[in-house]
Amino acid sequence: MLKYDPAVFAVGDTYEIMVMVTKPSLMWVRIGEKTYFDETCGILRSNREVHRMTVPADELNAAGGYTLCERELIRRQAYRTTSEAVREYPFIFHPVKDGEIRFFHIADTHSLSREPIRAAGAFGRMDFLILNGDLLDHCENAEDFGIVYEIAGEITHGGIPVVFSRGNHDMRGANTEIFPDYTPGRAGKTYYTFRLGPVWGMVLDCGEDKADDHAEYGHTICCHPFRMQQTEFIREVIENAEKEYRAESVRVRLIISHIPFTHNMGGEFEIERAIYDQWAELIGERIQPHLMVQGHLHRLSVNLPGSAFDSYGIQPCPVVIASQLEGKAFAGAGFILRPGKIRVEGVTDEGGRVLEQELDADV
Ligand SMILES: [Fe+2]
Numbered sequence: 001m002l003k004y005d006p007a008v009f010a011v012g013d014t015y016e017i018m019v020m021v022t023k024p025s026l027m028w029v030r031i032g033e034k035t036y037f038d039e040t041c042g043i044l045r046s047n048r049e050v051h052r053m054t055v056p057a058d059e060l061n062a063a064g065g066y067t068l069c070e071r072e073l074i075r076r077q078a079y080r081t082t083s084e085a086v087r088e089y090p091f092i093f094h095p096v097k098d099g100e101i102r103f104f105h106i107a108d109t110h111s112l113s114r115e116p117i118r119a120a121g122a123f124g125r126m127d128f129l130i131l132n133g134d135l136l137d138h139c140e141n142a143e144d145f146g147i148v149y150e151i152a153g154e155i156t157h158g159g160i161p162v163v164f165s166r167g168n169h170d171m172r173g174a175n176t177e178i179f180p181d182y183t184p185g186r187a188g189k190t191y192y193t194f195r196l197g198p199v200w201g202m203v204l205d206c207g208e209d210k211a212d213d214h215a216e217y218g219h220t221i222c223c224h225p226f227r228m229q230q231t232e233f234i235r236e237v238i239e240n241a242e243k244e245y246r247a248e249s250v251r252v253r254l255i256i257s258h259i260p261f262t263h264n265m266g267g268e269f270e271i272e273r274a275i276y277d278q279w280a281e282l283i284g285e286r287i288q289p290h291l292m293v294q295g296h297l298h299r300l301s302v303n304l305p306g307s308a309f310d311s312y313g314i315q316p317c318p319v320v321i322a323s324q325l326e327g328k329a330f331a332g333a334g335f336i337l338r339p340g341k342i343r344v345e346g347v348t349d350e351g352g353r354v355l356e357q358e359l360d361a362d363v
Contacts, residue, residue, distance in 0.1 A: 003049075003146065004153030006068060006091065008060075009184035010128070010161045010194040015060055016184040017053045017158075020149040023072055026083065027051040030067040031059050046073050049142040050149070050182045057195065061095035068158075091158040096127045096197035098251070101337040104347075106151065107132035107167065107258060107295025107323035113150045115330035115349035120155045122351035123334035128160055128196055132295045132323065133167020133258030139176040148183065163201060166190040167258040167296065168209045171221070191230050193237060193244055198251035200244060202237060202287070204230055204279065206259035209296070210268050227275050234279060238286045245287050252337060252363050253289040260294040260319055263303075264311035277314055284316030290361050291342065292316070293335075295323045300331060300346040300355045318359055320344055331355075337363050 003020040038051040074082040186192035207223030261276040303309035322333035336343040346355030
């Protein structure tokens with residue numbers, strides 16, 4: 001049985017349709033005449049609580065829907081595995097189209113689910129959802145990922161795309177190395193580009209928020225080389241610009257990361273300045289994004305280049321810190337893109353607006 005509705009994650013030129021289940025099962029999706037299994041080298045997977053079916057984005061966009069198929073296992077064995085009859089669940093899917101674009105951003109829920117779901121509902125119609133890290137407090141077992149699938153499933157009902165990015169708390173816990181198995185990513189990597197109609201985006205992953213040798217991590221972290229890999233990744237994206245952010249019909253360019261890496265985080269949290277400066281320079285000179293959307297600070301703010309928030313004068317575009325958490329009071333940020341304007345609305349879990357700001361932008 002499905003624990004929550006599916007999440008349709010945008011990764012590269014695919015969607016990863018991911019579904020949490022309550023019992024071991026086999027799963028696949030049908031789009032038109034084609035079938036996409038959750039499999040590894042020809043074997044249908046059943047030993048994980050979350051299924052993943054990777055499908056070409058173009059196909060799902062054109063079809064406007066998919067059928068999720070599940071066969072619950074009775075007993076998996078070497079010969080004559082037994083299972084229940086196939087259950088089918090049809091889902092309508094709405095790809096992002098040109099025109100007014102609306103999306104909602106959630107980060108730093110730290111295991112709260114009802115509050116961000118209510119805030120997203122209060123924003124109203126959206127074309128896609130961004131989940132930008134620290135939805136979990138830490139990761140001990142597969143159950144902990146329920147928060148991701150509860151939030152994504154209840155807001156999108158498998159009917160619109162979701163962009164996912166990892167936060168520093170997602171790296172903590174006795175069993176956090178399983179994270180890539182339970183979340184979307186490009187060949188197991190938590191940084192990648194995505195494309196949603198006229199919107200192109202790049203997800204970057206700053207990793208932990210302190211130096212690798214910090215006592216808190218007990219020798220378990222190697223984010224420095226991981227960040228250096230991403231400098232190379234940004235260069236590859238730039239080399240491939242014509243197929244990425246300069247592709248015909250791309251109208252909006254977004255950078256998504258959990259930690260606002262152009263900002264001076266202060267004290268032991270101010271790390272990797274040389275790498276982050278280089279990211280900002282490459283992004284600013286070549287990609288020229290319209291927005292960077294980030295979390296981590298547990299507050300809502302819109303920060304222009306040259307403002308006090310732009311500590312080193314390296315911000316390539318406005319930075320929106322788009323999620324607030326005070327106790328159990330949560331607010332996410334809704335974005336509305338109309339010709340020449342980006343409107344940002346901070347929306348509380350009670351439906352109030354705690355921030356309303358409009359930016360001029362070439363969108
Ligand atoms: Fe964080």
